[in-house]
Amino acid sequence: MANMGSRKHLKRFKAPKTWPIHKKEEKWTTKTSAGPHALDKSLPLVMVLRDILNVAENAREAKIILNNGDVLVDGTARKDHRFPVGFMDVISIPKLNKYYRLIPDYKGRLVLNEIEEKDASFKLVSIENKTTIKGGKTQLNLHDGRNVIIEEDDYKTSDVLLLNVPEQNISDSIKFEVGSLALITGGKHTGEIGKIEEINITKSSKSNTVLIATEEGSFLTLAKYVFVVGTDKPVISLLGDD
Structure with missing residues (x-):
C-alpha cells in the first residue's frame, strides 16, 4: 500500500486546500494523473463523481460510468478515473442532463457550478504565452495546456478566448484591459x-x-x-x- 500511496493515492490530510473534501473521514484519496493541470489546480474525475456529485457510491461505480463514456470533459469522453479536471473545464453528463463548469469559490476551493446545456459547448481559456511558428503563424499556449494555431494574431497575453469544445474554434475573445x-x-x-x-x-x-x-x-x-x-x-x- 505504501507503493500505491506514492503513485496513485494521496493521504487526505495532505490533499490540496483547493479540494472540497473532508480530510478526516478516510485516510486515502485518489491522486490525479499527470495532465494539463497541476495537482492543486485540479480534481480527479473519480472525486467529482463520487464525493461531489454523488452519482457513484464508490470508485468502482465511478469507473463503470467513465468506461461507458458517459462523462465528457470539454466535450470529450474521459475514461481515466484519475483524469485531472481543472479551472474552467466543462463537465457534461448528457444521460443525466447535467452540465458543470469548474470555478473557485470564496474559500479558494474548486467547485462545480451547474450550467445550462447550451453553455457547455464552450469554455474560457486564458493566453499564457505565444510563439511564432513555421509559416509566420502564431501558436497560442493556453492555461489548460492546449495550444491553438492561428493565422492572424489579434491577441495579447492574458486575453481570454471563448473556445468551442471539443472543436477548439475561437468564437470570441475578452481583452485583458481596463474596463473588463x-x-x-x-x-x-x-x-x-x-x-x-x-x-x-x-x-x-x-x-x-x-x-x-x-x-x-x-x-x-x-x-x-x-x-x-x-x-x-x-x-x-x-x-x-x-
Missing part, C-alpha cells in the same frame, strides 16, 4: 468579481499588479490572479447567479 470584468483566481480575494481599474506593469522582477473595483471598494491583486470574464457582464454564469 474579472474573476479573481488566487490570493485573499479568490472568487470575487470586479472591474479592472488599473494595470500596473513593473519593469523589475516584481509581479505585475491590477487594481480591481467592486461594489465594496477597490483592492490590488497580482495580475496572474486576474481572469477576465466579460465587459458589461460575465459571459458565463458564476457562483451566486440566479
Whole structure:
C-alpha cells in the first residue's frame, strides 16, 4: 500500500486546500494523473463523481460510468478515473442532463457550478504565452495546456478566448484591459468579481499588479490572479447567479 500511496493515492490530510473534501473521514484519496493541470489546480474525475456529485457510491461505480463514456470533459469522453479536471473545464453528463463548469469559490476551493446545456459547448481559456511558428503563424499556449494555431494574431497575453469544445474554434475573445470584468483566481480575494481599474506593469522582477473595483471598494491583486470574464457582464454564469 505504501507503493500505491506514492503513485496513485494521496493521504487526505495532505490533499490540496483547493479540494472540497473532508480530510478526516478516510485516510486515502485518489491522486490525479499527470495532465494539463497541476495537482492543486485540479480534481480527479473519480472525486467529482463520487464525493461531489454523488452519482457513484464508490470508485468502482465511478469507473463503470467513465468506461461507458458517459462523462465528457470539454466535450470529450474521459475514461481515466484519475483524469485531472481543472479551472474552467466543462463537465457534461448528457444521460443525466447535467452540465458543470469548474470555478473557485470564496474559500479558494474548486467547485462545480451547474450550467445550462447550451453553455457547455464552450469554455474560457486564458493566453499564457505565444510563439511564432513555421509559416509566420502564431501558436497560442493556453492555461489548460492546449495550444491553438492561428493565422492572424489579434491577441495579447492574458486575453481570454471563448473556445468551442471539443472543436477548439475561437468564437470570441475578452481583452485583458481596463474596463473588463474579472474573476479573481488566487490570493485573499479568490472568487470575487470586479472591474479592472488599473494595470500596473513593473519593469523589475516584481509581479505585475491590477487594481480591481467592486461594489465594496477597490483592492490590488497580482495580475496572474486576474481572469477576465466579460465587459458589461460575465459571459458565463458564476457562483451566486440566479
